[in-house]
Amino acid sequence: MLSVENITVCYGQMKALREVSLEVSTGQMVALIGANGSGKSTLINAISGLVPIAGGEITWEGQTLKGLTPDNICREGIIQVPEGRKLFPAMTVEENLIMGAYHPNVRKQAQESLQKVFSTFPRIADRRRQFAGSLSGGEQQMVALGRALMAKPRLLMLDEPSLGLSPKAAAEIFDIIRGLNKEGMTILLVSQEVMQTLAITTYGYVLENGVLALKDSCDRLLEDPKVKTSYLGL
Amino acid sequence: MDAVLIIQSLISGIMMGMVYALLGVGFSLTWGVMHVINISHGAFGLLGAYMAYSLLQYFGVDPIVSAAVSVPLLFLVACGIYQLLIRPITRAQNVVMASMILTFGLAIILENVMAIIWKADPRVLTPTYSSGALILGPFYFQYPHVVGFGLSLAGITAIYLFLKKTYTGMAVRAAWQQPEAARLYGVNLYWISMITFALAVSTAGAGGICLALLNSFEPHSHNLWLINLFLVVIVGGVGNVIGTALAGLIIGVITGLSMAFLPFLWVNLVTFGLLMIFLIFRPHGIFKQEGI
Numbered sequence: 345m346l347s348v349e350n351i352t353v354c355y356g357q358m359k360a361l362r363e364v365s366l367e368v369s370t371g372q373m374v375a376l377i378g379a380n381g382s383g384k385s386t387l388i389n390a391i392s393g394l395v396p397i398a399g400g401e402i403t404w405e406g407q408t409l410k411g412l413t414p415d416n417i418c419r420e421g422i423i424q425v426p427e428g429r430k431l432f433p434a435m436t437v438e439e440n441l442i443m444g445a446y447h448p449n450v451r452k453q454a455q456e457s458l459q460k461v462f463s464t465f466p467r468i469a470d471r472r473r474q475f476a477g478s479l480s481g482g483e484q485q486m487v488a489l490g491r492a493l494m495a496k497p498r499l500l501m502l503d504e505p506s507l508g509l510s511p512k513a514a515a516e517i518f519d520i521i522r523g524l525n526k527e528g529m530t531i532l533l534v535s536q537e538v539m540q541t542l543a544i545t546t547y548g549y550v551l552e553n554g555v556l557a558l559k560d561s562c563d564r565l566l567e568d569p570k571v572k573t574s575y576l577g578l
Numbered sequence: 579m580d581a582v583l584i585i586q587s588l589i590s591g592i593m594m595g596m597v598y599a600l601l602g603v604g605f606s607l608t609w610g611v612m613h614v615i616n617i618s619h620g621a622f623g624l625l626g627a628y629m630a631y632s633l634l635q636y637f638g639v640d641p642i643v644s645a646a647v648s649v650p651l652l653f654l655v656a657c658g659i660y661q662l663l664i665r666p667i668t669r670a671q672n673v674v675m676a677s678m679i680l681t682f683g684l685a686i687i688l689e690n691v692m693a694i695i696w697k698a699d700p701r702v703l704t705p706t707y708s709s710g711a712l713i714l715g716p717f718y719f720q721y722p723h724v725v726g727f728g729l730s731l732a733g734i735t736a737i738y739l740f741l742k743k744t745y746t747g748m749a750v751r752a753a754w755q756q757p758e759a760a761r762l763y764g765v766n767l768y769w770i771s772m773i774t775f776a777l778a779v780s781t782a783g784a785g786g787i788c789l790a791l792l793n794s795f796e797p798h799s800h801n802l803w804l805i806n807l808f809l810v811v812i813v814g815g816v817g818n819v820i821g822t823a824l825a826g827l828i829i830g831v832i833t834g835l836s837m838a839f840l841p842f843l844w845v846n847l848v849t850f851g852l853l854m855i856f857l858i859f860r861p862h863g864i865f866k867q868e869g870i
């Protein structure tokens with residue numbers, strides 16, 4: 345479905361990614377792990393079209409994404425929940441969600457999707473008229489997820505959805521993500537919670553300093569000595 | 579002091595304040611959404627005023643009617659200016675500074691063009707109802723002021739509803755609050771910037787017409803208007819529409835009262851003194867940054 349082939353991304357002189365490749369197929373949930381600064385966000389921002397790629401190619405259902413701007417990529421159904429949530433703080437919860445259905449393909453179904461999101465996240469339904477900036481971290485993450493669901497993603501990319509959350513709130517978010525995948529959603533999950541992430545995904549990629557260090561099924565990654573020492577602290 | 583005079587100048591102040599609010603909202607939006615401080619905002623307002631003046635003078639078209647033509651026209655002109663001048667500089671390192679220099683130049687060009695076309699003499703808008711007045715008990719309001727007030731109230735309400743109720747308006751707010759996330763959900767920032775800029779310029783035109791119903795104007799009047807705009811936006815908070823509208827009212831009232839009770843030369847001293855005080859003590863405005 346999505347295939348990233350040997351992409352290189354530079355910020356000025358610095359190469360943040362070097363010839364990285366990755367595949368996600370329909371219905372799969374793939375993990376992308378790596379230490380701070382290893383280039384995980386850069387990779388999904390490159391897929392979203394936020395950062396230009398200096399080499400290599402990203403293809404989506406056989407078509408190249410080259411030259412497409414983020415709004416066009418969003419229209420393709422490739423939807424990102426950005427790191428740090430990036431909600432619209434002075435807009436209400438409901439307005440944030442409605443903005444998720446901004447692109448014309450899904451706008452007509454906005455009200456329907458809204459009801460669905462509210463039934464998935466009853467907690468934020470109660471706060472629909474509150475400013476998003478005034479919610480707790482866990483609630484904000486739910487709004488961020490809800491906003492993404494409003495866009496009817498065909499590929500959902502989550503960048504550290506549990507960042508800054510309490511263990512309880514993080515577990516709740518992971519449950520929701522697993523549920524979405526069970527219902528058939530294709531997911532690319534970036535996370536520092538290596539144990540929890542590898543437990544719910546089927547295949548994983550490990551980035552190290554902008555280079556792909558490992559890729560394997562999650563069962564085998566969990567057994568890998570390098571993963572054990574570097575990411576699981578075992 | 580005379581209570582009637584106080585209330586009279588208070589209400590006159592509110593009327594004038596509403597006009598400043600209308601002018602200020604657009605100024606605040608381009609600043610907040612695009613980081614463009616449009617020094618030519620007042621000059622575009624003045625252009626609206628002159629267009630209304632000519633249409634009234636030579637064709638007898640009432641300013642309200644002509645606004646229905648000139649405001650959309652300004653919208654289109656602004657789209658062109660955005661593509662030609664503003665869009666290229668939004669790639670600059672320091673957009674705020676680049677935009678100020680560019681639009682400062684634009685303001686000077688506009689001022690000179692207006693001086694050539696309409697001459698340097700002060701002008702007044704004198705629609706048919708200009709000598710009439712609304713008399714409510716002991717209070718007395720000239721019709722042009724009432725009309726200017728009504729028009730600016732309508733303008734602000736329209737902007738508010740646009741930002742609050744339409745998808746494009748919501749995208750404008752989203753792009754201001756969190757541009758990256760807005761892009762991720764399908765907002766084309768260039769398109770939204772163009773709409774914002776054009777909306778701001780066209781409402782400046784409407785505001786200029788309203789202001790011209792209240793005061794006389796000449797080609798350099800926009801400089802004074804601009805200072806008042808800065809004051810309104812700084813008091814109200816950049817990008818905060820409701821705050822800007824309220825700030826317009828507050829400043830209108832202060833100006834109204836000082837015009838009634840202070841020698842004329844003191845009026846600007848009071849408003850500019852206020853600007854300084856705000857910049858020192860409340861650079862983010864008096865309202866919470868949240869709002870629209």
Ligand SMILES: Nc1ncnc2c1ncn2[C@@H]1O[C@H](COP(=O)(O)OP(=O)(O)OP(=O)(O)O)[C@@H](O)[C@H]1O
Pocket residue numbers: 355360378379380381382383384385386387427
């Ligand atoms: N906009 C930018 N300009 C310059 N350098 C950047 C930019 N964004 C990221 N970098 C650099 O690129 C490298 C990769 O960053 P990236 O954010 O992709 O890492 P990450 O794996 O997501 O890290 P984290 O776990 O902390 O989120 C880092 O060295 C970072 O400093």
Ligand SMILES: [Mg+2]
Pocket residue numbers: 384385386427503
């Ligand atoms: Mg990151």
